[in-house]
Amino acid sequence: AQTVTQSQPEMSVQEAETVTLSCTYDTSESDYYLFWYKQPPSRQMILVIRQEAYKQQNATENRFSVNFQKAAKSFSLKISDSQLGDAAMYFCAYRSADYYYSGGSNYKLTFGKGTLLTVNP
Amino acid sequence: DAGVTQSPTHLIKTRGQQVTLRCSPISGHKSVSWYQQVLGQGPQFIFQYYEKEERGRGNFPDRFSARQFPNYSSELNVNALLLGDSALYLCASSFGSNTEAFFGQGTRLTVV
Numbered sequence: 001a002q003t004v005t006q007s008q009p010e011m012s013v014q015e016a017e018t019v020t021l022s023c024t025y026d027t028s029e030s031d032y033y034l035f036w037y038k039q040p041p042s043r044q045m046i047l048v049i050r051q052e053a054y055k056q057q058n059a060t061e062n063r064f065s066v067n068f069q070k071a072a073k074s075f076s077l078k079i080s081d082s083q084l085g086d087a088a089m090y091f092c093a094y095r096s097a098d099y100y101y102s103g104g105s106n107y108k109l110t111f112g113k114g115t116l117l118t119v120n121p
Numbered sequence: 122d123a124g125v126t127q128s129p130t131h132l133i134k135t136r137g138q139q140v141t142l143r144c145s146p147i148s149g150h151k152s153v154s155w156y157q158q159v160l161g162q163g164p165q166f167i168f169q170y171y172e173k174e175e176r177g178r179g180n181f182p183d184r185f186s187a188r189q190f191p192n193y194s195s196e197l198n199v200n201a202l203l204l205g206d207s208a209l210y211l212c213a214s215s216f217g218s219n220t221e222a223f224f225g226q227g228t229r230l231t232v233v
Contacts, residue, residue: 004163037224043209045164045224091163107154107215107222108177111163 002027002094006112013082014120020067021077021115023092031097034068035109036077040088048090051075053097079117087119123147125214125225133231134202142197142228146214152176153195154222155187158209170195199230207232 003026013019025034036048051059051068058066063083067076079086092112126145134140146153152171156164169177170189184200193214199206209229213222 042226043229044226045211045213047221047223050221093163107152107169107171107213108166108179109154109156109164109213109222110166113161113163 002029002032002096002110004092004094004110004112006092006115008115009113010116010118012118012120013079015082015084017082018078018080019082019117021079021090021092021117023075023077023112025073025075025092025094027073027094027096029096033095033097034066034075035093035095036064036066036075037091037093037111038086038088039091039114045091049077082119084119084121087117089114089116091115125212125223127210127212127225127228129228130226131229131231133233136202136204136232138202139198139200140202140230142199142210142212142230144195144197144212144214144225146193146195146212147223150214150216150223151193152215152217152222153189153193154213154215155195155197156211156213157181158211158227160208164211167197202232204232206230 005024032053034051037045049061063080091114093109128143154169155167158164166179168187173189187197189195209227211227212225215222
């Protein structure tokens with residue numbers, strides 16, 4: 001079974017500064033997807049960024065970027081120019097590639113316990 | 122376009138009762154998944170349905186069941202409620218297996 005570990009229960013950053021959230025995972029699979037989700041107080045999980053394991057290039061979405069180290073099984077999220085609206089719970093998640101499932105379709109996400117990000121004005 | 126909608130938003134039940142939670146996926150999405158998020162934890166996978174068939178089940182007791190209807194909406198049923206079932210229940214929909222999952226705002230279930 002796959003596991004996802006987020007070792008930082010809480011992080012804080014000053015507005016306009018950069019912060020990095022850590023995530024490690026354990027799997028024996030070679031093909032998978034990794035995600036960072038944001039959950040604000042409204043409770044809705046919002047996808048921040050996605051990385052395919054077969055892609056060596058780190059994913060980037062505007063101010064959000066990842067550092068994907070496949071051999072080390074590490075997947076950190078960097079938020080640049082932090083804004084007050086970035087304050088939320090951040091979850092790292094793992095999904096196996098579809099061909100591991102006989103049904104050919106899978107959307108089981110395995111989440112970490114989350115990191116609460118506070119942005120200070 | 123409407124996002125994933127869940128109903129009700131909040132619910133209070135008594136131990137031993139049964140509850141039904143509902144989810145309407147984004148139009149055109151055929152896959153629906155259910156997650157349980159206990160306070161202070163990450164979501165835990167309960168079920169996935171794709172084209173009205175169960176495609177995955179997490180490590181939850183048989184008191185939890187679900188189904189998907191021809192219009193791809195879904196219901197999650199929990200029987201014989203326990204205090205430990207108190208949680209936020211999230212529904213996610215996706216068009217297919219290799220596409221992004223979109224989450225609803227969840228149903229907050231409190232068992233007293």
